[in-house]
Amino acid sequence: xxxxxxxxxxxxxxxxxVNPRAGRIFVNREEYILQPADRCALEAALRIKEAVGxxxxxxxxxxxxxxxxxxxxxxxxxxxxxxxxxxxxxxPDDGLMARVLxxxxxxxxxxxxxxxxxxxxxxxxxxxxxxxxxxxxxxxxVGAWTAEVADGSVRAVRQDGGGYVWVEASLPAVVTFVxxxxxxxxxxxxxxxxxxxxxxxxxxxxxxxxxxxxxAPEALTPLLERRGQDFPPERERGVRLSxxxxxIARAAADALRSRLPR
Amino acid sequence: xxxxxxxxxxxxQEEVTEAEGGGGIWVVADVVDGAVAPVTLEAIGAARNLAxxxxxxxxxxxxxxxxxxxxxxxxxxxxxxxxxxxxxxLASFAVEPYMEVLVNLFQAEGPxxxxxxxTPQGQELAPRVAQRxxxxxxxxxxxxxxxxxxxxxxxxxxxxxxEYFEIVACPQARPQILTVEPGAFPAPFMDPYRKGEPKSxxxxxxxxxxxxxxxxxxxxxxxxxxxxxPVIVAAGRQAGGFRLVEQLATALGGxxxxxxxxxxxxxxxxEQIIDVRGVTVAPKVYVAVGIRGDTFxxxxxxxxxxILAIHPDPTAPIFRVADLCVEADPxxxxxxxxxxxxx
Numbered sequence: 001x002x003x004x005x006x007x008x009x010x011x012x013x014x015x016x017x018v019n020p021r022a023g024r025i026f027v028n029r030e031e032y033i034l035q036p037a038d039r040c041a042l043e044a045a046l047r048i049k050e051a052v053g054x055x056x057x058x059x060x061x062x063x064x065x066x067x068x069x070x071x072x073x074x075x076x077x078x079x080x081x082x083x084x085x086x087x088x089x090x091x092p093d094d095g096l097m098a099r100v101l102x103x104x105x106x107x108x109x110x111x112x113x114x115x116x117x118x119x120x121x122x123x124x125x126x127x128x129x130x131x132x133x134x135x136x137x138x139x140x141x142v143g144a145w146t147a148e149v150a151d152g153s154v155r156a157v158r159q160d161g162g163g164y165v166w167v168e169a170s171l172p173a174v175v176t177f178v179x180x181x182x183x184x185x186x187x188x189x190x191x192x193x194x195x196x197x198x199x200x201x202x203x204x205x206x207x208x209x210x211x212x213x214x215x216a217p218e219a220l221t222p223l224l225e226r227r228g229q230d231f232p233p234e235r236e237r238g239v240r241l242s243x244x245x246x247x248i249a250r251a252a253a254d255a256l257r258s259r260l261p262r
Numbered sequence: 263x264x265x266x267x268x269x270x271x272x273x274x275q276e277e278v279t280e281a282e283g284g285g286g287i288w289v290v291a292d293v294v295d296g297a298v299a300p301v302t303l304e305a306i307g308a309a310r311n312l313a314x315x316x317x318x319x320x321x322x323x324x325x326x327x328x329x330x331x332x333x334x335x336x337x338x339x340x341x342x343x344x345x346x347x348x349x350x351x352l353a354s355f356a357v358e359p360y361m362e363v364l365v366n367l368f369q370a371e372g373p374x375x376x377x378x379x380x381t382p383q384g385q386e387l388a389p390r391v392a393q394r395x396x397x398x399x400x401x402x403x404x405x406x407x408x409x410x411x412x413x414x415x416x417x418x419x420x421x422x423x424x425e426y427f428e429i430v431a432c433p434q435a436r437p438q439i440l441t442v443e444p445g446a447f448p449a450p451f452m453d454p455y456r457k458g459e460p461k462s463x464x465x466x467x468x469x470x471x472x473x474x475x476x477x478x479x480x481x482x483x484x485x486x487x488x489x490x491x492p493v494i495v496a497a498g499r500q501a502g503g504f505r506l507v508e509q510l511a512t513a514l515g516g517x518x519x520x521x522x523x524x525x526x527x528x529x530x531x532x533e534q535i536i537d538v539r540g541v542t543v544a545p546k547v548y549v550a551v552g553i554r555g556d557t558f559x560x561x562x563x564x565x566x567x568x569i570l571a572i573h574p575d576p577t578a579p580i581f582r583v584a585d586l587c588v589e590a591d592p593x594x595x596x597x598x599x600x601x602x603x604x605x
Binding site for chain 2: 013016018020025091094095098121122123124125126127128129130131133134135139140141142143145146155157159163164165166167168169170180181182183221223224225226227228229230231232235236237238239240241245246248249250251252253255256257258259260261
């Protein structure tokens, strides 16, 4: 059984400051972390591997300037990682990447399961998993909390209204995970050192494919285009509520309700 | 002129007619508990604004079982045409049967723009429709403008949950598909005089490929660490008690925390202290109940998206970082607040 995990990276939000008045984003510390939802997908793949045995192959979610994401995936436990070299675009373009990854999955062959994050934490993109499922003609389970494989099908827990339900799809399938779905494991120290030093078996597990070998040049045109940035209005702090306790409570409740996450 | 004459006049003017020959802005309706979801109406309102500038018509697609009556709501919100796929096979949402209907419809009609709600249903369908039709998909649009020269929709999408917005367009690929963030667009004026005749769509039942096995009763999601909690209700020395704080946290679906005063009172565990020497948080909503707010505490929560502070002392430093300040005794305000929240 072969499981493909698609991983991306994001700029650590703790290292950036957004200044709406200046209309600028200040990057104080340029540090990239794995997309939390994609990390959960990798964790799920490793759990399936431990339960039923599988080869876990890591692929990148976007064209990256370096292969750091894939090295981390190998250190955490992936068996193979393939760096797909292409021209990085300003905006993650899942429509474009779906074409490239479709070709990569077809070249890999015998893929039973594709796992990835249900959403990216920075840009909020969740289209890669469903797009790949559509391109491959596979079923999709979107927003899984946990998944297991048995008897040629994948079962997953998904949120449904207020509760959780088990759903099942026959393999091959695409499953996407919500961020924070699983307790993550730490990278293995020795693997981490070896993969960055480029020594041992693990160094050979990192391959490099060229995007232009996978798809025709015209398929590498991005679908989306960045047209600028916008900033939310500046916060007005220290607004005091006045009136009777009931009026204050009503105003505060309205303010809370409009800002609660959906 | 009496009101009934006015009614008659308006009713005559507002009989909606459809255009011939494809194009248009299409909104795929979300049906929740037998009613049209607010996000669908907001999307129709947003589509109307675009349609004016594009010279296009707005269409809505309604899928489900026994949903034909909801077409009237869509007309009232501003749709010029409604297509209804009413079939028992569409009773509950599943990707394959819904895709079958939508793809056949869109291939026949050739829409220019398709809008979905950024709901679980919309987020599963929109990428698949985009992939099948070869269109571009912009997710979580919170504002839309039009590049009229190229008839391209430009949408603002939130980055890091709304810290800032990227303005994105889909210049070449057609159709342009967008998911619309719930609550981002104003609800449209519901015009009771707008009405039309919905057209029904042929439904070929398709077996869903994801089977529902049943409720996962023994499943509990892993706990969210305090540092990543989206809603936090924190207590301080002046809270006067912890019971109401816990009730408010439950009502808001959040976690409880506190400052060192709450720890001294024995209300919270040491790992729940919000302080630069303890946990630094950045929730969407932070409620400080009776917290005076020293430098260490305020620095640990300043990245919160919205801060409500309740404290009896008008000079409390927490009021300098809070968005909304309530100068009152928490024990008096909290019961009223809980009641206003409907808890």
